[in-house]
Amino acid sequence: MEQLTLVDRLSHLSTELTAAERENLKFLLSMAAGGLLSGHAQAVPEQLREVALATAQRSLPRLHGTERPVFDTGVVFLGRGSFFSDEDIAALDGESRRYRERAERFHDHYVASGAPLARELALSTQVNDFLVSQVGPVLPTYKANYLYYDEPGLGIDPHVDKDEFSLNVLTMLEHVPDTRHSELILYPPEQDAIRVHLAPGESLVFFADSVTHQRTRTVAGEAIRLVSFGYRTIGSV
Ligand SMILES: [Fe+2]
Numbered sequence: 625m626e627q628l629t630l631v632d633r634l635s636h637l638s639t640e641l642t643a644a645e646r647e648n649l650k651f652l653l654s655m656a657a658g659g660l661l662s663g664h665a666q667a668v669p670e671q672l673r674e675v676a677l678a679t680a681q682r683s684l685p686r687l688h689g690t691e692r693p694v695f696d697t698g699v700v701f702l703g704r705g706s707f708f709s710d711e712d713i714a715a716l717d718g719e720s721r722r723y724r725e726r727a728e729r730f731h732d733h734y735v736a737s738g739a740p741l742a743r744e745l746a747l748s749t750q751v752n753d754f755l756v757s758q759v760g761p762v763l764p765t766y767k768a769n770y771l772y773y774d775e776p777g778l779g780i781d782p783h784v785d786k787d788e789f790s791l792n793v794l795t796m797l798e799h800v801p802d803t804r805h806s807e808l809i810l811y812p813p814e815q816d817a818i819r820v821h822l823a824p825g826e827s828l829v830f831f832a833d834s835v836t837h838q839r840t841r842t843v844a845g846e847a848i849r850l851v852s853f854g855y856r857t858i859g860s861v
Pocket residue numbers: 783784785832837
């Protein structure tokens with residue numbers, strides 16, 4: 625009989641859990657991966673740390689059943705998407721600036737939700753058709769957030785996103801000055817980290833509740849504005 629790994633066992637366990645229990649397990653694994661990536665277990669032997677990290681990272685996408693698209697790096701697309709016109713980007717940029725004063729602090733960055741133009745574009749046929757061409761049918765979650773990292777020391781430690789952003793279309797609107805310090809880093813399991821530097825108008829489409837990722841801290845004078853649209857692949861639970 626084929627030997628089951630701990631990842632297989634956790635995946636199987638997930639099928640027997642309620643949605644709330646699965647969310648709990650996902651949170652635990654995400655905290656474990658984030659903590660290990662942040663170097664919080666130095667007293668533990670390196671080999672065990674590596675196995676534990678890979679187990680947590682590989683288990684996260686498996687909690688959502690076998691219908692989830694095959695997971696490698698978690699990156700679906702990176703670049704200037706054909707799904708946004710220059711006018712779309714300019715309109716998002718303007719709305720993002722206007723919504724800054726409404727943004728609320730969420731841990732170590734600021735978030736503004738419910739902006740009408742962002743919501744409308746998140747539901748557009750262009751974005752939907754592009755996502756379908758890349759990963760098959762998707763459902764919008766009606767979540768569209770403007771994100772702001774515009775004070776020194778803002779960022780977000782390694783984590784995975786909530787289910788509402790399981791497939792995340794993350795678009796850069798502004799990152800100043802030209803010399804950047806803060807960067808988005810993805811940690812696909814047992815591979816080199818991927819450092820993502822988006823130019824204004826460029827998007828990263830990725831499985832944000834499957835691949836651990838972080839934004840490193842801003843320095844004085846640095847300011848970043850992004851917009852994030854949430855989707856789910858059909859068949860995920
Ligand atoms: Fe995230």
